[in-house]
Amino acid sequence: xxxxxxxxxxxxxxxxxxxxxxxxxxxxxxxxxxxxxxxxxxxxxxxxxxxxxxxxxxxxxxxxxxxxxxxxxxxxxxxxxxxxxxxxxxxxxxxxxxxxxxxxxxxxxxxxxxxxxxxxxxxxxxxxxxxxxxxxx
Amino acid sequence: xxxxxxxxxxxxxxxxxxxxxxxxxxxxxxxxxxxxxxxxxxxxxxxxxxxxxxxxxxxxxxxxxxxxxxxxxxxxxxxxxxxxxxxxxxxxxxxxxxxxxxxxxxxxxxxxxxxxxxxxxxxxxxxxxxxxxxxxx
DNA sequence: TACATATTCCACCCTGAGGTAGGAATTATG
DNA sequence: CATAATTCCTACCTCAGGGTGGAATATGTA
Numbered sequence: 001x002x003x004x005x006x007x008x009x010x011x012x013x014x015x016x017x018x019x020x021x022x023x024x025x026x027x028x029x030x031x032x033x034x035x036x037x038x039x040x041x042x043x044x045x046x047x048x049x050x051x052x053x054x055x056x057x058x059x060x061x062x063x064x065x066x067x068x069x070x071x072x073x074x075x076x077x078x079x080x081x082x083x084x085x086x087x088x089x090x091x092x093x094x095x096x097x098x099x100x101x102x103x104x105x106x107x108x109x110x111x112x113x114x115x116x117x118x119x120x121x122x123x124x125x126x127x128x129x130x131x132x133x134x135x136x137x
Numbered sequence: 138x139x140x141x142x143x144x145x146x147x148x149x150x151x152x153x154x155x156x157x158x159x160x161x162x163x164x165x166x167x168x169x170x171x172x173x174x175x176x177x178x179x180x181x182x183x184x185x186x187x188x189x190x191x192x193x194x195x196x197x198x199x200x201x202x203x204x205x206x207x208x209x210x211x212x213x214x215x216x217x218x219x220x221x222x223x224x225x226x227x228x229x230x231x232x233x234x235x236x237x238x239x240x241x242x243x244x245x246x247x248x249x250x251x252x253x254x255x256x257x258x259x260x261x262x263x264x265x266x267x268x269x270x271x272x273x274x
Numbered sequence: 275t276a277c278a279t280a281t282t283c284c285a286c287c288c289t290g291a292g293g294t295a296g297g298a299a300t301t302a303t304g
Numbered sequence: 305c306a307t308a309a310t311t312c313c314t315a316c317c318t319c320a321g322g323g324t325g326g327a328a329t330a331t332g333t334a
Contacts, residue, residue: 001138001254002224005323008231015242026279039325046281059332060278087139094145095273105152105271109261117138117250124246134242136232142291163311177292183313196300197310 007082009036009044014078016137017054018070018126024063034137044082051081071127079121089118144219146173146181148266151215153274154191155207155263161200171274181219188218208264216258226255 003011012034017025027045031038045064049056053073054064066073079085091098092110100107140148149171154162164182168175182201186193190210191201203210216222228235229247237244 001140001251002227002231003229005231008229011243012230028279037324040323042280043282049280056280057332058278058280058330060334062279062332064280090139092140092145093149094139094142098273102273103269103271104273105266105269106148107271108269109257109266113250113254113257114138116253120246120250129242129246132240132242132245134240134244136235136239136241165311174292176294179312180292180314186312193312194300195298195310195312197302199300199311201312 003079004083006044007079009034009041010048010078010082011075012036012137013041013045014048014054014066014073014126015129017064017066018130019137022065022067024057024061024065026063029063048078048081053077053081066126069127070130071125073126075121075124075129088121089114140216141220143181144216146171146178147185147215147219148212149173149274150178150182151185151191151203151210151263152266154201154203155267156274159202159204161194161198161202163200166200185215185218190214190218203263206264207267208262210263212258212261212266225258226251 013030013036016030016034027038027042030036030045031041034041045054045056048054049064053066053068055067056062056064076085079088091104092106092114093104095104098104098107100111150167150173153167153171164175164179167173167182168178171178182191182193185191186201190203190205192204193199193201213222216225228241229243229251230241232241235241235244237248
């Protein structure tokens with residue numbers, strides 16, 4: 001019942017970048033601010049860049065920036081790029097066919113939570129997350 | 138947002154055993170009925186036995202049986218034995234200190250789902266699961 | 275040129291899932 | 305009673321994938 005470490009890194013990095021506005025964030029800066037391994041974060045940011053979620057600038061004073069409206073970047077998009085969506089909207093016992101008509105033994109107990117989480121990651125965007133009162137990244 | 142494969146195996150096996158009543162279930166029988174790798178299931182059942190959740194009988198016509206009231210075996214107990222509880226009641230972004238007073242950026246969005254799931258696995262027992270109308274194991 | 279930064283390739287460690295090989299206990303059967 | 309069959313049990317081995325670090329390369333700025 002958790003995200004992968006990589007997804008955690010990605011979300012935290014993007015939330016921090018969003019909080020910094022349009023200015024460039026280098027991997028080194030992000031790594032130090034968020035206490036994320038530098039090399040690993042470098043590759044993760046490249047992945048997010050290749051997916052079109054962020055854009056990069058090389059050379060001195062380079063870095064990454066978010067060049068899309070924050071409300072268009074949903075949690076779902078981030079997780080999908082990093083980990084895929086196989087672990088979401090999934091039968092708790094792993095049955096490929098599990099629904100109201102042909103439920104697994106856990107279906108009735110799992111359904112509401114599964115749907116709630118799926119709805120949450122689908123609808124929550126960086127804009128909503130930034131509006132929270134958190135002091136952490 | 139899923140259980141480990143091993144936890145899935147454990148729950149499915151115990152639900153099936155519960156549905157069989159007090160009679161012995163061999164690993165071979167369970168493996169074939171539930172389509173779970175034989176050797177892997179053997180070790181898993183031994184683990185559940187060592188933890189006291191089920192009891193074993195060796196020799197011909199031997200197997201495993203549940204000798205406790207089904208209402209006393211909670212989903213939490215099963216998952217705890219197999220995987221531990223580190224992945225439950227956990228901050229979505231991995232912060233060790235995350236609560237209403239010092240929340241992470243995702244806290245407000247994750248809290249209700251986290252609490253709901255924790256409450257579900259804590260309160261649902263094999264007795265309730267057996268009462269469901271599922272035809273799968 | 276010198277430096278800072280992104281980007282890519284390779285090697286490593288740990289864990290989960292699964293397999294191989296045998297030992298220990300109990301029962302069926304000649 | 306003796307032996308074979310069945311079953312639990314335990315110790316290692318393999319393999320893939322996630323997370324990590326080192327090193328080298330590409331690309332831009334001062």
